[in-house]
Amino acid sequence: MTSAAASPRHSSPPRPLAAHTEAERIATFAFARSHDVNVTVAREIANLITARAVAGKRCVLGLATGSTPTGIYAELIRLHREEGLSFANVVTFNLDEYFPMRPEELQSYHRFMGEHLFDHVDIDPRNIHVPDGTVAPDEVRGFCEGYERAIEEAGGIDIQLLGIGRTGHIGFNEPGSGRGSRTRLITLDRVTRKDAASDFFGEENVPLRAITMGVGTILRSRRILLVAFGEGKAPVVAKAIEGPITESVAASFLQEHPNASVYLDAAAAAELTRSKCPWTLGGVEWTPRTVRKAVTWLARETGKAILKLTAEDYNEHRLQELLALKGKAYDLNLQVFRELQRTITGWPGGKPSSAKQAGDIDRPVDRIFPKRVLIFSPHPDDDVISMGGTLLRLVDQGHEVHVAYQTSGNIAVSDADALRFADFAADFNRIFGFDGTRTADFEHGIQRKLREKRPATVDPAEVQQLKTLIRRGEARAAGILCGIPEDRLHFLDLPFYETGRVRKQPLGEADIRITHELLGSIRPHQVYAAGDLSDPHGTHRVCLAAVFRALERARSEAWFAECETWLYRGAWQEWGIDEIDIAVPLSPDEVARKRAAIFRHQSQKDRAMFPGADDREFWQRAEQRNRSTAELFDALGLAEYEAIEAFVRWDGTMLDA
Secondary structure (H helix, E strand, O other), X not given: OOHHHOOOOOOOOOOOOOOOOOOOOOEEEEEOOHHHHHHXXXXXXXXXXXXXXXXXXXXXXXXXXXXXXXXXXXXXXXXXXXXXXXXXXXXXXXXXXXXXXXXOOOOOHHHHHHHHOHHHOOOOHHHEEOOOOOOOHHHHHHHHHHHHHHHHHOOOOOEEEEOOOOOOOOOOOOOOOOOOOOOXXXXXXXXXXXXXXXXXXXXXXXXXXXXXXXXXXXXXXXXXXXEEOOHHHHHHHHHHHHOOOEOOEHHHHHHHOOOEEEEEEOOOOOOOHHHHOHHHOOOOOOOHHHHHHHHHHHHHHHOOOHHHOOHHHHHHOOOHHHHHHHOOHHHHHHHHHHHHHHHEOOOOOOOOHHHOOOOOOOOOOOOOOOOEEEEEEOOOXXXXXXXXXXXXXXXXXXXEEEEEEOOOOHHHOOHXXXXXXXXXXXXXXXXXXXXXXXHHHHHHHHHXXXXXXXXXXXXXXXXXXXXXXXXXXXXXXXHHHOOOOHHHEEEOOOHHHOOOOOOOOOOOHHHHHHHHHHHHHHOOOEEEEEOOOOOOOOHHHHHHHHHXXXXXXXXXXXXXXXXXXXXXXXXXXXXXXXXXXXEEEEOHHHHHHHHHXXXXXXXXXXXXXXXXXXXXXXXXXXXXXXHHHHHHHHHOOOOOOOEEEEEEEOOOOOOOO
């Protein structure tokens, strides 16, 4: 894809959100957007490469793989192409490689590095070092010792780039890896294999072992840059940065390094003290959002409803400054209680002004009723999983509801499910006497390819198309159950997704144009989009970027002035209580109807192809998440509901998507 959809370049270096704090045992820099991190880290690497070249010296880089560094590599490629950055003096050593693994395999880190960096810059191939996943088992030890010698002979690593896994691993140094460990063969933790399952089209296809640099190898680097993005990494990031040094979290050993830094986006920093409860560290800028966050935090810490909090509670939990600023504890409690109370509405599309009652949330566009509503669903089931109850209520209340399925979701259909449909189609054709030649072609085409296909390989085009049709049929069934006419279900099949692989293309001009054209044809009064950036496969992030950029293009169009955009979250994460702008309560009957709609997606039932870190089915995650939100409102002293779906209003800024 071209750079048409790329984020704007910075004319000046991005600035971190806040300074390093006393709770953090490694120098830590959190930025508003992952793009800011990518620019900052890439610039530091580029500056060192250039400085070494001027001095006539080599620059030795330790490189990481996975989704985290791809934006950094993209920025380095841009610097090479647009600003003349040369890699002629660069020597690289990659952290790890699966074992066994052939370099040409889809999941190979040799291939990854070529696709994401090496094939696009002027590095000498002789200067590239990646662990060899093809060496004989009895030769692995000798290879690892040779890898260590090669690093030493190159003069040691100048900058080591790291990501962090959910087990706290750096490289593939799983829990139990010692501080002095060196390059070696290691058995992968089950959590790590589960996280890699999407790349291999199923956990059963993930190798059991990998070759990795050791913790000691990494710590010998002169400079270390650890990068993490997304809420999913926030808990382990906090352990590594603020917790004790322990072999159970290999990244915590970076606390001992004299020149290590951590670079995070705002989401990955969410569990750090500076984000979670900054008032415990000292002075805080008390914005309305921060006040709500502090009071709800205090209520949860004390196990009290908001209206039961006392001045002593504030004083004993380092909130004296807030209390002194606001006056009486009860007045402050009442202020936050009423803010939360106003978020609760059973009319997500608004009421006609004639039916508005005292206490309802203020909705400035309620004069328009019914509304045209456009729900963007990254995959064909995110609409019902993430906001199925709200969707049902919008339909029931008479709004014109459209759903746009942004991607086909075809890679999430198992080969077994696809073969079952293919066998049914072939039998149907034979029984009902359809064209024999075409039936035979079908049998010897798609069916044969499915039966002969090796695990963890890309589907042929015909198989991809069949899997797309399966997911479309399920989405139609769910939409019809929700009362949405078929002509209001839109299948966009955004091009960025259609690679047949878990790794997708960057967002491109065609993706934005398709999205913009749909917006222009419907002219919605409300847009709902998935704001869940914790999706481990990145599809939600790209789909949200497509919506944002399309909305930006529509700003000058007449309908845009009467349109509001709401962000929901999916099966991966929920909005914090301090972030919620609208909370839509669901009755037991609505929860059951939502579940029935999710069940229409049969290919994702029982065992989804890419479940991520959570073993539960998506309907179970959604129900528990919605129930937990309702229980939180109840615990804070508000009304008790069966479940709640939460939304945040998009303020028009280009969030990090």
